[in-house]
Amino acid sequence: MKSILKPLLMVATIVLGSMVGAAAPAWALVELNVNKGNVEPLPIAITDFQGGDALGAQISQIVTADLKRSGLFAPIDKSAFIEKISNPDAAPRFDDWKVINAQALVTGSVSKEADGRIRAQYRLWDTFAGQQMAGEQFFANDANQRRVAHIIADAIYERLTGEKGYFDTRVVFIDESGAKNARKKRLAIMDQDGANVRYLSDGRSIVLTPRFSPNRQEITYMSYESGQPRVYLLQIETGQRELVGNFPGMTFAPRFSPDGQKVIMSLLRDDGNSNIFAMDLRSRSTTRLTNSTAIDTSPSYSPDGSKVVFTSDRGGRAQIYVMGADGSGQTRISFGDGVYSTPVWSPRGDLIAFTKQTGGEFQIGVMKTDGSGERILSSGFQQEGPTWAPNGRVLMFFRDSNGGPKLISVDLTGRNEQPIPTANFASDPAWSPLLE
Amino acid sequence: MGRIAALTRNPVMIALVAMLAIAGCASKKTPNSAADLGLNGAGAATPGSAQDFTVNIGDRIFFDTDSSSIRADAQTTLARQAQWLNQYKQYAIVVEGHADERGTREYNLALGARRAAAARDFLVSKGVASSRLKTISYGKERPVAVCDDISCWSQNRRAVTTLSGTGS
Numbered sequence: 001m002k003s004i005l006k007p008l009l010m011v012a013t014i015v016l017g018s019m020v021g022a023a024a025p026a027w028a029l030v031e032l033n034v035n036k037g038n039v040e041p042l043p044i045a046i047t048d049f050q051g052g053d054a055l056g057a058q059i060s061q062i063v064t065a066d067l068k069r070s071g072l073f074a075p076i077d078k079s080a081f082i083e084k085i086s087n088p089d090a091a092p093r094f095d096d097w098k099v100i101n102a103q104a105l106v107t108g109s110v111s112k113e114a115d116g117r118i119r120a121q122y123r124l125w126d127t128f129a130g131q132q133m134a135g136e137q138f139f140a141n142d143a144n145q146r147r148v149a150h151i152i153a154d155a156i157y158e159r160l161t162g163e164k165g166y167f168d169t170r171v172v173f174i175d176e177s178g179a180k181n182a183r184k185k186r187l188a189i190m191d192q193d194g195a196n197v198r199y200l201s202d203g204r205s206i207v208l209t210p211r212f213s214p215n216r217q218e219i220t221y222m223s224y225e226s227g228q229p230r231v232y233l234l235q236i237e238t239g240q241r242e243l244v245g246n247f248p249g250m251t252f253a254p255r256f257s258p259d260g261q262k263v264i265m266s267l268l269r270d271d272g273n274s275n276i277f278a279m280d281l282r283s284r285s286t287t288r289l290t291n292s293t294a295i296d297t298s299p300s301y302s303p304d305g306s307k308v309v310f311t312s313d314r315g316g317r318a319q320i321y322v323m324g325a326d327g328s329g330q331t332r333i334s335f336g337d338g339v340y341s342t343p344v345w346s347p348r349g350d351l352i353a354f355t356k357q358t359g360g361e362f363q364i365g366v367m368k369t370d371g372s373g374e375r376i377l378s379s380g381f382q383q384e385g386p387t388w389a390p391n392g393r394v395l396m397f398f399r400d401s402n403g404g405p406k407l408i409s410v411d412l413t414g415r416n417e418q419p420i421p422t423a424n425f426a427s428d429p430a431w432s433p434l435l436e
Numbered sequence: 437m438g439r440i441a442a443l444t445r446n447p448v449m450i451a452l453v454a455m456l457a458i459a460g461c462a463s464k465k466t467p468n469s470a471a472d473l474g475l476n477g478a479g480a481a482t483p484g485s486a487q488d489f490t491v492n493i494g495d496r497i498f499f500d501t502d503s504s505s506i507r508a509d510a511q512t513t514l515a516r517q518a519q520w521l522n523q524y525k526q527y528a529i530v531v532e533g534h535a536d537e538r539g540t541r542e543y544n545l546a547l548g549a550r551r552a553a554a555a556r557d558f559l560v561s562k563g564v565a566s567s568r569l570k571t572i573s574y575g576k577e578r579p580v581a582v583c584d585d586i587s588c589w590s591q592n593r594r595a596v597t598t599l600s601g602t603g604s
Contacts, residue, residue: 180582206577208541228572229545250549250573253542266546268573272553273505274546295546311543317502318543339502341540355540381584384540400537428541 009292014270016089016121016135039413042160045102047085048078049120055145056097059110059120062149065193066167069409070157070394071416076102088123097127104133106156116290117141120148124156134159141175146195149436154434166389168190170432172219173395175199176404176425187221188237192389192431196422200234209253210234211430212258219430220244220254220263231265233281245279245286258305260263264289276310278325289327300344300352301325302369309333309352309369315413320354322369333371338363342385344421345369347433348392351412355384355397364397364410377414387431396420398427484524486599493520497555499593502539504550506558514555517597518562525540527599529564531556533573534596536589541575548573570600 046064049056064262067073083096097105108122121137136155140148147168154165175188175197186397187201187210188385201207201223210221217236222229231244231251245251249268256263261281266274276289276299290296290297294314309322320343332339338358351366356376362383365376383399393412397403406424410417420426481487489495494517497510506514521529532553535544552571560566581588 181579184579185577208545208572208575208577250545252545266542268546268549270553272557272571274549295550296545297546298540298542313543339539341543357538365473382537 012305015124016383021026038174039072041072042103043074043101043102044106044156044160045081045089045097045100046106047081047108049108049110049122050085050088052112052118055118056108056110058145059108059149059152060106062146063106063153064152066150068158069193069416069418071411071413071418074414076316079326086244088121092125092127094125094130096125097125102127102162104156106152108152108162113139116146118145120152122152122155124159146191150191150193164391164434166391166394166431166434168435169390170212170435171387171420171429172200172212172221172252172432173201173291173398173422173429174207174210174427176421176427177203180404187219187234188426192420197423200236200239209428209430211255212432214258214433215260218260220256220265222252222254230265233263244281245277245284246335253299255300257301258303264299264301264308266299276308276327278314287326288325289325290330298342301318302345302348303349307345307369309345311341311343320352320367320371334367334374335370335371336374344386344388346392347388347390352394353386353388355386364395366395375414376419377410377412378408378417383408385428387429389431390433396429396431398429400427442594455589463558465472478512486527489517489524489597489599493517496594496596498590499551499595501589501593502547504554506554510555510594511558514558515562518564521559521564521568521597523567523594524561525568525570528601529569530600531559531569531571532545532578532596532598533571534578534592534594535576537579538589539576545573545575548575551593551595555597559597594600 045168046060049061054322058068064075068075080100083093085107086326088109092105101111105125105127106122109118113119114369118141119139123135124133126133128180138148150168153167157165170189170194172189172190175186176183178184183216184203185207186199187207188197190197203296205223205225212219221232223232231248231254233242233244244263246265252266254263254265262278264278267277268274274297276296277286278289279286292314292361294312296310296312299308301309306325307322308325311318312321318339318341319332320340321330321332323330338356340354340356342355343352352369353366356365363376364378364386365374367374380399383397386395386397388395394409396407396409399408405427407419407420407422407426407429408417481491494513497513515576531552533548535547552573556571579592581591
């Protein structure tokens with residue numbers, strides 16, 4: 001298999017000095033406050049990067065698409081541009097950009113080095129302050145053209161919002177094809193915008209619920225390949241697979257601990273109920289965290305590793321519970337009208353995303369970690385399985401309609417829902433951390 | 437997956453699956469056995485064959501929403517299954533547990549497992565040797581009926597008793 005993630009990339013990041021206004025301005029630079037309830041998207045002009053033939057325009061297009069899909073930016077149509085940028089390193093004619101209400105302007109260039117690498121640089125300008133806000137230069141090998149664009153989009157997002165970006169990330173998911181009663185399911189990985197899809201399994205066995213390691217090019221998932229459904233590890237680069245533990249019954253619902261050293265999952269008991277175990281990947285020792293005659297599943301660690309949120313039907317119907325990472329203090333936190341499942345702790349630690357079934361609908365929502373402040377972000381006939389972008393601002397989930405599931409992203413306001421393009425049906429998305 | 441492939445190559449199984457799919461979307465009736473589906477091929481199957489079990493005994497039971505309780509109608513079917521299995525002891529048995537799509541994936545894997553265990557325990561209570569019985573959950577991954585309403589969901593909430601060839 002062709003290496004997907006390895007040929008890393010950024011040999012050097014060089015900060016480009018400002019050409020104008022070297023001193024800090026007395027007035028505030030343009031910025032977005034993403035913590036305000038109702039964010040008005042920021043008008044931004046992203047010019048085609050100079051040089052590199054079609055590559056310059058392609059980088060500009062990827063940056064534009066990333067920023068637009070975030071819902072926080074309103075890229076201005078290129079046909080409205082007045083100034084044609086000829087030297088992306090020189091100060092633009094700010095008046096030409098102010099008049100089309102571009103509050104921020106991106107210029108850049110791309111070129112091929114003698115050693116075959118790509119050099120890409122961008123500058124971010126505050127048009128109303130008449131000043132450069134940021135400028136960086138990256139080197140990448142040929143295979144990482146799209147990554148360069150995503151990294152630039154992340155830099156712009158971070159500079160203007162004060163939050164980390166999430167565009168230079170990948171998503172593992174299940175590619176689904178064929179009739180509903182004979183679905184072929186393949187493990188797949190792609191960039192967060194749907195590009196660069198690669199298949200990691202051949203579709204001969206049912207595969208489900210892949211999840212990224214926080215710090216290795218590795219995923220954990222569930223497969224029926226041995227006949228009995230079990231949790232596996234897969235090294236993305238080498239394709240090497242490994243069974244997690246040697247348990248008598250079905251293992252399922254795996255996730256990594258935040259340090260990547262443990263996999264937490266459900267283990268089926270002989271009485272038909274399911275309990276939660278954690279397995280240390282180095283020592284192979286397992287720890288039982290729950291011991292109930294109920295379904296306990298879908299465990300997810302808090303980002304500091306001290307707690308676990310999970311689903312249990314011990315109270316009758318499925319609800320969300322939180323416990324210590326050693327299984328102590330198991331406490332129900334969801335009390336709304338409905339059935340709750342698939343809890344996932346935000347990478348920021350502040351929220352838990354979930355699927356809620358109520359009134360014949362499936363809803364994607366978030367609540368605080370004590371169960372208060374529930375907000376529904378999306379409702380539909382059949383949808384489930386939220387996963388967090390690494391900055392904790394956006395969720396991805398899957399919605400089943402028109403014959404099969406597709407991936408959707410939604411931001412924390414619930415107002416910006418975006419389809420993620422995939423060739424086939426797609427389910428069980430899991431977002432990677434920011435790539436390194 | 438060899439066992440599954442072998443079963444679906446069996447023409448009776450294909451017919452049964454097809455009939456279930458048709459019945460599922462055309463009628464609100466919940467079939468509870470192959471006989472209910474008009475598949476009791478009037479002794480066409482050799483007594484003691486897998487076909488005999490599927491067609492004349494009924495290989496599946498159905499459950500209420502989010503429940504793994506064995507209903508009264510399902511108890512009748514399972515008792516019939518146990519009697520047959522106790523007569524033809526050469527078979528090893530795998531009980532498959534399934535859920536409808538109106539639940540989330542991981543929860544439904546657990547629910548399917550609980551249904552398979554409930555059916556298995558009932559068969560054991562009727563004298564089937566537990567050493568012959570295994571269970572597997574497919575959650576909501578293998579629906580037999582594929583419409584988007586209750587007539588299909590009720591058929592997908594099932595436990596299917598499958599004969600995995602002559603037992604070890």
